[in-house]
Amino acid sequence: MSFVRDTYLPAAPPPPPSVGALGWVGQNLFSSPGNGLLTLLGLFILWLGVPPFIEWTLLNAVWRGTGREACLVEGAGACWAFVAAKLGQFVYGRYTFEERWRVDLVFFIGALTVALLMWERLPKRYYLALFGVLVYPILAFILLTGGVFGLPVVETSLWGGLLLTFVVAAVGITVSLPLGIFLALGRRSQLPVLRLLSVVYIEVWRGVPLITVLFMASVMLPLFLPPGVNFDKLLRVLIGVTLFSAAYMAEVVRGGLQAIPRGQYEAASALGLGFWKANLLIVMPQALRMVIPSIVNTFIGLFKDTTLVMIVGLFDFLGSIQVNFSDATWAAPQTAATGYVFAALIFWIICFSMSRYSVRVERRLNEGTRRE
Amino acid sequence: MNNEPAAIQITGLNKWYGDFQVLKHIDLSVGRGERIVICGPSGSGKSTLIRCINRLEDHQQGKIIVNGIELNNDLRRIDEVRAEVGMVFQSFNLFPHLTILENCTLAPIWVRKLPRAQARKEAMAYLERVQIADQADKYPGQLSGGQQQRVAIARALCMHPKIMLFDEPTSSLDPEMIKEVLDVMIGLAGEGMTMLCVTHEMGFARTVADRVVFMDEGQIMEENVPEEFFNRPQHPRTREFLSQILSH
Ligand SMILES: Nc1ncnc2c1ncn2[C@@H]1O[C@H](COP(=O)(O)OP(=O)(O)O)[C@@H](O)[C@H]1O
Numbered sequence: 077m078s079f080v081r082d083t084y085l086p087a088a089p090p091p092p093p094s095v096g097a098l099g100w101v102g103q104n105l106f107s108s109p110g111n112g113l114l115t116l117l118g119l120f121i122l123w124l125g126v127p128p129f130i131e132w133t134l135l136n137a138v139w140r141g142t143g144r145e146a147c148l149v150e151g152a153g154a155c156w157a158f159v160a161a162k163l164g165q166f167v168y169g170r171y172t173f174e175e176r177w178r179v180d181l182v183f184f185i186g187a188l189t190v191a192l193l194m195w196e197r198l199p200k201r202y203y204l205a206l207f208g209v210l211v212y213p214i215l216a217f218i219l220l221t222g223g224v225f226g227l228p229v230v231e232t233s234l235w236g237g238l239l240l241t242f243v244v245a246a247v248g249i250t251v252s253l254p255l256g257i258f259l260a261l262g263r264r265s266q267l268p269v270l271r272l273l274s275v276v277y278i279e280v281w282r283g284v285p286l287i288t289v290l291f292m293a294s295v296m297l298p299l300f301l302p303p304g305v306n307f308d309k310l311l312r313v314l315i316g317v318t319l320f321s322a323a324y325m326a327e328v329v330r331g332g333l334q335a336i337p338r339g340q341y342e343a344a345s346a347l348g349l350g351f352w353k354a355n356l357l358i359v360m361p362q363a364l365r366m367v368i369p370s371i372v373n374t375f376i377g378l379f380k381d382t383t384l385v386m387i388v389g390l391f392d393f394l395g396s397i398q399v400n401f402s403d404a405t406w407a408a409p410q411t412a413a414t415g416y417v418f419a420a421l422i423f424w425i426i427c428f429s430m431s432r433y434s435v436r437v438e439r440r441l442n443e444g445t446r447r448e
Numbered sequence: 449m450n451n452e453p454a455a456i457q458i459t460g461l462n463k464w465y466g467d468f469q470v471l472k473h474i475d476l477s478v479g480r481g482e483r484i485v486i487c488g489p490s491g492s493g494k495s496t497l498i499r500c501i502n503r504l505e506d507h508q509q510g511k512i513i514v515n516g517i518e519l520n521n522d523l524r525r526i527d528e529v530r531a532e533v534g535m536v537f538q539s540f541n542l543f544p545h546l547t548i549l550e551n552c553t554l555a556p557i558w559v560r561k562l563p564r565a566q567a568r569k570e571a572m573a574y575l576e577r578v579q580i581a582d583q584a585d586k587y588p589g590q591l592s593g594g595q596q597q598r599v600a601i602a603r604a605l606c607m608h609p610k611i612m613l614f615d616e617p618t619s620s621l622d623p624e625m626i627k628e629v630l631d632v633m634i635g636l637a638g639e640g641m642t643m644l645c646v647t648h649e650m651g652f653a654r655t656v657a658d659r660v661v662f663m664d665e666g667q668i669m670e671e672n673v674p675e676e677f678f679n680r681p682q683h684p685r686t687r688e689f690l691s692q693i694l695s696h
Pocket residue numbers: 465470488489490491492493494495496497
């Protein structure tokens with residue numbers, strides 16, 4: 077018997093999703109005895125941990141007060157009054173009080189730029205990005221250090237708190253990425269000397285802990301410099317942090333470069349694009365896109381590592397919280413714990429935002445290139 | 449041939465990969481407007497030969513002169529040659545992060561220094577010609593293989609090349625897409641483009657080629673006009689190859 081179809085079948089609608097809320101619970105949480113047991117165990121752990129934490133941070137917390145007495149109450153939880161009283165120091169460090177508006181202005185312009193950059197439909201976003209990378213750092217530098225336009229000088233030794241954390245992280249992040257790109261290109265170069273130099277640089281910096289680098293930068297470097305020559309401690313730390321993270325960035329970027337097929341280089345060359353143009357226009361955009369998660373991961377690591385500047389006597393956000401633990405006015409059992417929880421919270425908010433932002437960027441970049 | 453200088457003049461070309469000699473004493477001259485088809489078994493050095501012409505590969509011995517420019521280590525001259533020689537690859541090699549139109553305007557803007565608007569206009573004209581203008585704002589990943597290869601041809605044409613090199617442009621295409629690419633190539637040949645095509649599409653060779661070159665083990669074994677090449681192959685290796693390739 078033969079069969080020839082004479083009509084096309086119309087497309088049938090997809091079957092309705094079979095799971096309701098209960099169905100979802102059944103399918104995902106109790107699909108097997110083992111899974112069910114794990115779910116119950118998880119709930120038990122949450123029940124042990126969460127209520128006491130909420131009691132401590134919120135229900136029993138002390139919100140108002142001018143000194144330790146407020147937080148010495150029997151059964152008191154977190155001493156948020158301490159955080160409220162010291163917030164200025166946590167944010168600005170010992171930055172001259174009357175000049176704090178300059179820090180505020182830098183924060184404000186920075187936040188505005190980032191917010192506008194996230195607005196995808198903004199026309200000429202390209203120029204805004206250029207502003208962010210080229211103009212903003214100079215502007216911030218002038219505002220923060222002063223000494224021109226009638227702005228009084230504020231020594232970097234006075235900078236601290238969140239300000240210092242942001243300065244170290246921002247400089248480290250924005251300088252280490254291009255540096256890392258050059259190192260990665262160097263490591264893949266045809267020229268043996270360049271390749272060797274890049275490999276040595278990357279392996280040396282990756283092989284030492286950041287603490288060592290910071291110590292070298294702040295304690296040992298001056299010993300090698302001729303007497304009388306001395307340069308800013310913050311600057312030395314910035315250089316150390318940047319060179320350090322450039323090595324990590326180089327390896328991340330190299331990973332992306334390795335994933336670019338040879339055909340892309342060949343097509344670029346065949347069109348007459350030289351080394352720099354091929355890299356700038358064809359290779360790097362693809363390679364960097366591929367490693368956005370790793371780049372952001374490195375950024376987050378760097379951001380948290382800025383707390384290490386404490387050990388060379390700079391007071392970043394965490395550092396300026398810690399010094400205040402020894403303030404007798406606020407000596408209370410929960411002061412330190414409150415400070416650390418506050419620090420953790422702020423760090424988490426910032427790092428989590430970075431991570432979410434990267435997910436967004438990644439998704440947007442993949443939209444076009446994904447095969448339907 | 450007339451006394452105009454040849455488009456491509458290769459004499460005594462030898463090339464090695466380490467100890468392995470891929471190209472053995474190649475002599476080949478291609479006149480302006482000439483269409484050459486190169487065929488031969490896999491690994492015989494066809495790709496290597498045409499990649500030497502725009503110096504994606506360098507050679508150790510012999511002379512390659514393209515449009516009067518001799519290829520050596522002078523980087524500036526290499527870029528001059530590359531700007532005049534378009535290449536189409538087996539695997540398309542479109543830039544996946546750029547739209548079809550951007551793929552076509554990139555090199556004109558950055559190498560030929562065309563103003564953006566004019567580069568777009570020209571690119572659209574070429575995309576029109578390969579009948580893919582309606583896809584200009586899509587990304588390569590959204591196109592079929594045949595469409596991608598036509599874009600690759602348009603991208604090369606946007607540089608106004610004097611010579612086009614094709615390295616098995618239809619070999620990775622599904623059968624029903626081969627024709628659309630060959631049609632574009634036939635059109636190009638009709639306009640007098642100098643073309644070197646590595647291909648096993650013997651129908652294309654018969655209708656379009658001025659000469660067919662057969663390579664085996666890094667050497668040119670036989671070279672003839674299509675009529676003679678297909679009907680009266682001289683070398684036993686050529687006969688063997690043709691019988692294999694035409695049997696299915
Ligand atoms: N980069 C390379 N290094 C070493 N050997 C190569 C390289 N590229 C090609 N070959 C070898 O050279 C020979 C010719 O290759 P190819 O020109 O690609 O042949 P065809 O295009 O005719 O199939 C093959 O044996 C191949 O293995």
